[in-house]
Amino acid sequence: MLTPRFELDQNDEFVYIKIHIPNIRFSAAAIEMVINDNVFVFSLPPYYLRLRFPKSLIENEDATSEFDSKEGCIKIRIPKLNRCEYFPDLDLGAKLLARLNEPLNNSSDQRIKEKPTSLIQELEVSNELVNNFENVQPGSSQYSQLAQEALDYDWEIPQKMPPQLTDLQAAVKYGFDNQYSEYLTPSVANGNDINELSDPDHLQPDDRIMERLIKENIKFDMEYYANDYITAKYLSEESDGIKGALQYICPYAKLFQESESKSNVKVEFSQKEQDLMNDLPRKSYLIDDPRPLYYTVLCMLFAYSYEARSFQGETTIESAWTIGKLTPQISCLDSQLIQSNNETEKNMIRIILLTMFRRALDYPLYRHYDMIKKTWMDVYWILRCGKRAVLKVLLAARELFRKHVIYYVYCKILLDDLCSWVLRDDGCNDIVLRNLAHASRKELEKVTKSDIVFEKIIKDEAAANTDEAGEIEEEEEEQFSFLNLIDVEELSDEAYLASQS
Known part of the structure; x- marks a missing residue:
């Protein structure tokens, strides 16, 4: 059976469903429609659609349906059980598609659905308290355990002993929640130049991190950074690209600031975005530790926002490559971001900021410190707009790939x-996103140019040796050195001012 494309709308009395069935001849007798409380079922072979609404519907004489031959769709009108009741998230049609074994009872007090024939139990959590978080005081009787856990989310690195692996080949996993393997080798053979790992399907997590750090150090180009720094600072006529990027205003910043309700920013989805959501996987996720997923969301938001700022809201043919290179979870399959035995840094948000600073100074068209800081503020505004804004950005990034x-x-x-996890009610959490926004902004204020360090090999041509014939020959000496952005900028200023004088 095929799931048809559909659109949803509502007013105070009715829910309107528009089901597109182009290029098919049918008889009205073949159509079946059933309304059962909050579940609507439509069947017209080969199409089948089942929607689970957040509120109850009623089937009476006011329910109508008609075929519009010009638009190639069936328009259905269904009365609401309670007049003037608002149905949230009707523009997120993928959330309404009923899933396999999903319980019909959505009451908030039924926390655990018992399935005697299954060894796995799914937990169902109501989002009503989450949506009204701004009006609920911590510690009150209405404050749910989920909301409290989200509010107190701990971004410190968990102290865990590395697992004892018996089969190294079988143990290598990556991707979403480390659920995938053996995907990258064929892709690399076909020319996947986003990948930076020597053997992506067999490297352990700590080895991926080591390769990533080495590549970041090698890739950093002092002359490239110095050129962008001098261009933006001194050469006003030649810095239109960087100046435009620095002056760009993130649309989500404007959206949040103009929103009447800071806890419920109105983010709308286009029909194309709704169709993309309908194509997402429809499955439940049993996540032991969701923090790596939030880290991935944070990195993806930064990578997409940096590319959007670089071209003032537009994308290019190279955008997928740039976003992939910036995101360590993509280019290096690195969802861990710090080695198991590393005890120098304790806060994962700071580690993410420093990692993305380094990568943004290695790969994009523009490599400018102030532009990176502005991009992190773009990420802050996206997070403050909530999971709908996060989903909108992730869908745009996914479409490029x-x-x-x-x-x-x-x-x-x-x-x-x-994207599917962010979309689900029991997946990404608005309160955690708000917590993540404040935590990342707080850490951003602590980051300085001296914190952005690259390990480089500096060649010294001043050394000289005497050969067997007694002649003096020049020889390069290699010295291992640590460079931060302050060092590079001071050298750049000196070189530029000397050239002008």
Whole structure:
């Protein structure tokens, strides 16, 4: 059976469903429609649609349906059981598609659905308290355990002993919640130049991190950074690109600031975005520790926002490559971000900020410190707009990969599931996103240019040796050195001022 494309709308009395069935001849007698409390079922072979609404409907003489031959769709009107009752998230049609074994009873007090024939139990959590979080005081009787856990979310690195592996080949997993393996080797063979790992399907997590750090150090180009720094600071006529990027205003910043309700920012989805949501995987996720998923969301938001700021809201043919290179969970399959035995840093948010600072100074077209800080503020505004804004950005990023003949593999191992998890009521949490926004902004204020360090090999040509014939020959000496952005900028200023004088 095929799931048809559909659109939803509402007013105070009715819910309107528009089901598109183009290029099919049918008899009205073949159509079956059933309304059972909050469940609507439509059947017209080969099409089948089942929607589970957040509120109850009623089937009476006011319910109507008609076929519009010009639009190639069936328009259905269903009365609401309670007049003037608002049905939330009707523009997120994928949330209404009933899933296999999903219980019909949505009452908030039924926390655990018992399934005697299954060894797995799914927990159902009501989002009503989450949506009204701003009006609920911590510690009150209405404050749910989920909301309290989200409010007190701990971003410190968990102290865990590395697992004892017996079969190294079988133990290597990556992608969404480390659920995938053996996807990258064929992609790399076909020319996947986003990948930075020597053997992506067999490297352990700590080895991925080591390769990533080495590549970041090698890739950093002092002259490239110095050129962008001098261009933006001194050469006003030649810095239109960087100046435009620095002056760009994130639409989500404006949206949040103009919103009447800061806890419920109105984010609308286009019909194309709704169709993309309908194509997402429809499955439940049993996540032991969701923090790595939030880290991935944070990195993806930064990567997409940096590319959008670089081209003032537009994307290019190279956007998928740039976003993939910036995101360590994609280019290096690194969802861990710090090695198991590393005890120097304790806060994961700071580690993410420093990692993305380094990568943004390695790969994009523009590599400018102030532009990176502005992009992190763009991420802050997206997070403050809530999970609908996060989903909108992730869908836009996913579409860039989905259309690519090689990079689509990252949709299969990460982006499809990530978007689906953000969409689900029992997945991504608005309160955690708000907590993450404040935590990242707080850490951003602590980051300085001296914190952005690259390990480089500096060649010294001043050394000289005497050969067997007694002649002096020049020889390069290699010295291992640590460079931060302050060092590079001071050298750049000196060189530029000397050239002008």
